[in-house]
Amino acid sequence: MAHTSELTGPDLAVGIAVADLTEDVPLLGHARGEPIVLVRTGAQVSAVGATCSHYGGPLAEGLVVGGTLRCPWHHACFDLSTGDAFGAPALNPIACYEVERRGDRVLVGPKKSRLPASPPTTSPQNVVILGAGAAGAAATERLRHLGYAGPITLIGNEAPGPVDRPNLSKDYLAGSAPEEWVPLRTRKFYDKINVTLMTDETAVELHLAPKSLLLGSGRTLSYDALLLGMGAEPVRLPIEGATLPHVFTLRTLGDARSIIAAAKSARRAVVVGSSFIGLEVAASLRARNLEVDVVSQDRLPLERVLGAQLGRFVQELHEAHGVRFHLATSLRAIHSNAVELEDGRTLAADLVVLGVGVRPRIALAEKAGLNVADGIIVDSFLRTSSPGIWAAGDIARYPEPRLGTSVRIEHWVVAERQGQAVARDMLGLGAPFNDVPFFWSQHYDVTLAYVGHAHTEAAIEVAGSLAKRDAAVIYRNAGHVTAVVTIGRDRQSLAIEAAFERNDRAAVDALLRR
Numbered sequence: 096m097a098h099t100s101e102l103t104g105p106d107l108a109v110g111i112a113v114a115d116l117t118e119d120v121p122l123l124g125h126a127r128g129e130p131i132v133l134v135r136t137g138a139q140v141s142a143v144g145a146t147c148s149h150y151g152g153p154l155a156e157g158l159v160v161g162g163t164l165r166c167p168w169h170h171a172c173f174d175l176s177t178g179d180a181f182g183a184p185a186l187n188p189i190a191c192y193e194v195e196r197r198g199d200r201v202l203v204g205p206k207k208s209r210l211p212a213s214p215p216t217t218s219p220q221n222v223v224i225l226g227a228g229a230a231g232a233a234a235t236e237r238l239r240h241l242g243y244a245g246p247i248t249l250i251g252n253e254a255p256g257p258v259d260r261p262n263l264s265k266d267y268l269a270g271s272a273p274e275e276w277v278p279l280r281t282r283k284f285y286d287k288i289n290v291t292l293m294t295d296e297t298a299v300e301l302h303l304a305p306k307s308l309l310l311g312s313g314r315t316l317s318y319d320a321l322l323l324g325m326g327a328e329p330v331r332l333p334i335e336g337a338t339l340p341h342v343f344t345l346r347t348l349g350d351a352r353s354i355i356a357a358a359k360s361a362r363r364a365v366v367v368g369s370s371f372i373g374l375e376v377a378a379s380l381r382a383r384n385l386e387v388d389v390v391s392q393d394r395l396p397l398e399r400v401l402g403a404q405l406g407r408f409v410q411e412l413h414e415a416h417g418v419r420f421h422l423a424t425s426l427r428a429i430h431s432n433a434v435e436l437e438d439g440r441t442l443a444a445d446l447v448v449l450g451v452g453v454r455p456r457i458a459l460a461e462k463a464g465l466n467v468a469d470g471i472i473v474d475s476f477l478r479t480s481s482p483g484i485w486a487a488g489d490i491a492r493y494p495e496p497r498l499g500t501s502v503r504i505e506h507w508v509v510a511e512r513q514g515q516a517v518a519r520d521m522l523g524l525g526a527p528f529n530d531v532p533f534f535w536s537q538h539y540d541v542t543l544a545y546v547g548h549a550h551t552e553a554a555i556e557v558a559g560s561l562a563k564r565d566a567a568v569i570y571r572n573a574g575h576v577t578a579v580v581t582i583g584r585d586r587q588s589l590a591i592e593a594a595f596e597r598n599d600r601a602a603v604d605a606l607l608r609r
């Protein structure tokens with residue numbers, strides 16, 4: 096998974112001429128055996144580690160935006176002056192180095208030491224985070240990072256605690272990533288930052304006055320500030336056989352372990368649903384040498400989200416790897432060794448995975464009286480209708496500033512970044528949430544990178560060549576570009592994201608004309 100790079104470029108401990116540094120263009124070099132990226136912005140020169148702390152992406156191929164360096168793979172954002180992981184999905188900092196100026200040259204010195212955060216001016220008496228997932232874990236760490244020293248309780252009902260959920264349908268399910276890579280953090284980590292992590296508690300009631308949560312164990316937990324980040328629940332089809340023991344959904348590490356265990360003795364799998372998770376599961380089960388049939392109501396995989404051309408491309412990619420598609424049909428029933436389609440056909444199946452969508456877990460919030468509508472309604476600061484309660488991630492319906500409408504987004508990076516934004520707001524440092532939705536999806540050796548958010552009725556245009564895996568698929572609503580999917584164009588994806596962030600439509604158009 097990690098990008099392993101031999102040391103290349105100039106020896107920066109010896110130094111290079113400032114004139115060799117192009118403004119805001121990362122330069123890859125090394126010093127004392129470490130790969131380093133040097134960036135000059137005006138007269139300021141920064142030196143940071145060259146390898147992303149998320150999955151090891153090559154930061155020298157990233158983009159410099161306003162004092163940050165962004166990773167080309169999954170858009171993590173690092174502060175160039177400290178190395179801090181400013182924006183998820185990276186949670187750990189990268190090294191940051193002293194830079195010395197000698198005449199017209201710059202030399203990279205030793206690593207800078209990290210300064211402890213100063214205590215925030217606003218500080219809740221305690222923070223409770225309900226949902227130890229992407230949003231909850233990111234909020235927890237950001238609170239500590241910003242110097243919050245009060246009690247934090249992170250409540251979850253999944254062992255071993257927060258996991259790298261996207262990996263569950265990709266490398267871990269395919270057998271190419273060991274289970275050690277799946278937990279986001281160890282319990283030791285939470286002990287060290289003085290966070291109470293619960294991994295087997297389910298909150299069953301939320302009370303707004305007095306502010307408390309009732310847990311399944313009977314315990315009551317008071318909160319001063321509460322983040323709701325309960326995520327979403329996979330849908331189970333209401334058909335005969337949907338609860339048979341060889342039928343699975345995929346959300347948790349436990350689900351992934353069960354599918355892997357079943358795959359060991361299975362020969363044929365049926366995946367129901369041709370959206371991202373269904374297709375990633377299909378690819379991973381092919382990597383385990385199972386025969387895979389995908390059954391979907393859609394005419395083309397991913398068509399509703401990505402359009403026909405990209406849908407067809409993804410279908411052909413999977414077919415080239417041996418996946419068989421049964422489209423524009425649905426399941427009538429699941430039996431112990433086969434599934435029955437609507438048209439009467441049967442497909443042999445020792446293993447069935449349902450990837451037919453998720454529902455936000457909002458029942459607890461709705462019962463407590465929070466405003467909900469296919470998600471918990473929040474304002475631009477991610478605050479719910481009740482003071483002292485925020486919501487983030489898959490359950491939050493928030494105002495998307497570029498669309499002028501509220502959306503609920505099911506992306507890993509959005510959930511983490513919303514968790515980070517809530518942490519800031521809890522400490523009085525909040526700002527309206529302006530991050531551009533981003534997700535990636537992996538199909539064999541092809542990665543799709545999606546920035547923005549398009550309505551379903553978008554006009555779609557393909558620039559470049561899907562066949563050559565060098566393309567940008569452009570989505571326009573009311574004549575404006577609202578989203579772009581790139582294949583093999585990581586820097587373009589980063590640049591478009593930055594232009595969306597500034598709400599600079601002319602820059603988006605210019606970047607797409609290149």
Ligand SMILES: Cc1cc2nc3c(=O)[nH]c(=O)nc-3n(C[C@H](O)[C@H](O)[C@H](O)COP(=O)(O)OP(=O)(O)OC[C@H]3O[C@@H](n4cnc5c(N)ncnc54)[C@H](O)[C@@H]3O)c2cc1C
Nearest residue numbers: 226228229230261297298325326488489505506507510534
């Ligand atoms: C297999 C898989 C692959 C994915 N791949 C990608 C990808 O490649 N790219 C991408 O952008 N997105 C991907 N996603 C989506 C992404 O994982 C989600 O958008 C993200 O996890 C949402 O984060 P969250 O914090 O809202 O919820 P979650 O991460 O689901 O966390 C919510 C947590 O709250 C807990 N919880 C819920 N209710 C309670 C309760 N009452 N009491 C206690 N605990 C509770 C849940 O058990 C869970 O641990 C994938 C999702 C799955 C399932």
Ligand code: FES
Nearest residue numbers: 147149150152166
């Ligand atoms: S490898 Fe850098 S963000 Fe994932």
